[in-house]
Amino acid sequence: MTSKRIDPSDNEAATESPCPKCGSVMVRRVAKRGDNAxxxxxxxxxxxKCRSIVQIAEPEPEASPDADGTDPVCPFSSPPPDPPKGLLKRAVSAMDGIWRFNLELDEPDANDRWDREHRRKVLNYLHIRDGERCGLCGGKMKLKGAQVEHVVPKRFAVFELTAEGEARQGTYYTSVLHGMENLQVAHQRCNKFKGNKPDIREWRHPSMPRLVVAKAQDDRVLMLPPQESV
Known part of the structure; x- marks a missing residue:
């Protein structure tokens, strides 16, 4: 292996580790020929005079944020849920999918409002799906007076607190917006109390069925309420 000579007086090229054979200063060189060129x-x-060499170990790749500045894996993200197993569960899931598909055909207006008849159908579906319970407090509620509430906004980022108490930007998500998965019924007082709380664990009560409410750029999803282990 033939190498290019480097002046040992160059501090950036020299290493503090002595030559393992003669104890002289080791300097950084570049192979010009051979397999290691x-x-x-x-x-x-x-x-x-001394032909001792020491290979330079390549640094271990560090986990770097994504191009948009997000963490590689958000602690609240998870792979999309597996399809239901069993004939009966698949049939129920298919019927529910048809129901949701028909409801989602009618988009709300610019103020996120449906006409009165369609809003009644949406409320009825959500009320039955969630066991006649408020998605925010988990308590029983009547259909009369219930409000349709978005679980998550259109686009948002999860922020985490470091050990030093600083806010660190997490993964960006895009919600399914007006899809039934991102809607729940809620008491008026609960909806008002929720407001714009930043903690996503308070956006849906832990006793409620889990919903795929948003998706990240890496095809992972955000399901609320989060798993208890999170």
């Missing part, structure tokens, strides 16, 4: 290595500064 272009690779750097530590060589003895007394070359060709």
């Amino acid at each position: 272009g690779n750097e290595f530590w060589g003895c500064s007394t070359f060709p």
Whole structure:
């Protein structure tokens, strides 16, 4: 292996570790020929008197944020849920999918409002799906007076607190917006109390069925309420 000579007086090229054979200063060199051409290595500064070399270990790749500045894996993200198993569960899921599909055909207006008849159908579906319970407090509620409430906004980011108490930006999500998965019925007082709380664990009560409410850029999903282990 033939190498390019580097002046050992160059502080950036020299290493504090002495030559393992003669104890002289080791300097950084670049192989010019052979299988290692272009690779750097530590060589003895007394070359060709001493031909000792030490390979330079490549640094371990560090986990880096995504291009948009988000964490590689958000602690609240999870792979999409598996389809239901069993003939009966698949049939129920298919019927529910048809019901949801028909309801989602009618988009609300610019103020996120449906006409009165369609709003009644949406409320009825959500009320039955969630066991006649408020999605925010988990308490029983009557259909009369119930409000349709979005679980998550259109686009948002999860922020985490570091050990030093600083807010660190997490994963960006895009919600399914007016899809039935991102809607729940709620008491008026609960909806008002929720407001714009940043803690997503308070956006749906832990006793409620889990919903795929948003998706990340890496095809992972956000399901609320989160699993208890989170």
